[in-house]
Amino acid sequence: TRREPRIHNGTKGELTSFIAQMLRFTTKNGMRLVAPGTVSHNGQTARLTALIVAPGGITGVYCLGFGGTITPGDLKAPAGMSAPWRQHINGEDKTFDNPLKSCQQQKKLIQSAMEQAGIHADLNVVTVFTNPRATLKSTPASIYTPKGLCEYLKDNSSLKTGSLDIHTTALTLADLAGIKKGKDKKNDKKTKE
Numbered sequence: 286t287r288r289e290p291r292i293h294n295g296t297k298g299e300l301t302s303f304i305a306q307m308l309r310f311t312t313k314n315g316m317r318l319v320a321p322g323t324v325s326h327n328g329q330t331a332r333l334t335a336l337i338v339a340p341g342g343i344t345g346v347y348c349l350g351f352g353g354t355i356t357p358g359d360l361k362a363p364a365g366m367s368a369p370w371r372q373h374i375n376g377e378d379k380t381f382d383n384p385l386k387s388c389q390q391q392k393k394l395i396q397s398a399m400e401q402a403g404i405h406a407d408l409n410v411v412t413v414f415t416n417p418r419a420t421l422k423s424t425p426a427s428i429y430t431p432k433g434l435c436e437y438l439k440d441n442s443s444l445k446t447g448s449l450d451i452h453t454t455a456l457t458l459a460d461l462a463g464i465k466k467g468k469d470k471k472n473d474k475k476t477k478e
Contacts, residue, residue: 292374295350295416303348303415303431304335310435311337315445317455322346324461326398331391333410336462337438338455341447342407344438345395347388351381352416357424358383384412385425398461406449411437 304320311318322333322345334348351372358368369380388410396408411427413434421428429437438444 292352292418294352294374299350299415299417300334300348303413306431306435307335307337307346310438314439315340315451316438317451319455319458319462319464321464322395322458322462324395324398324458325463326394326401326461329394331394331398332387333391333395334413336395336455336458338449338451338458339438339444339447340449340451341441341444342409342449343399343404343454343458344444345388345391345408345410346434347384347391347410347412348415349381349384349412350416351414352418354420354422355414355424356422357385357428384428388412388427399458402457402461404454404457406447406454407443 308318317338318335319338320335322331322336324331324333332347333345335346337344337346353372353374356371358370367383367386370383372379372381392408392410395410399406399408411429411434413429413431414421415431419430421430
């Protein structure tokens, strides 16, 4: 029997590389990147890696570093949103929580936080498998590789057309995510001393 090549799940370096790629992409394409996208609201915190702000709306990015072959659970079953997904890696089959369900939960939380903060924009939350050794099989449209996400953002004309103030929206989202600007951090240190 032929032995499968050894594959590992994602690393922090792959995630850092993905964020750097998204920063270059958003800057070049008239968008703003808010990372991390860990928006807190009503005692809960979203587990998004980033939020991409475009004139036509906001895209939340939920990253997973699983490697190997990724296959969705039964999407047609009545509980299709909760059916676990499968990962085949190094000769083993494993299951993990359905990312579609996770994205739906994250979207509700962030949408509520955005409304309370006065941000009125369309929000879409997608999953990105950042591991270059992940093979996606029969996955739904909102599941991407890093390259696939860039193509989606570039080809989605509804994101390009709109009147959303990307700068102000990104700053408000950064506040919701607990991200402080460099100058504010320095001032906080001086205040504590």
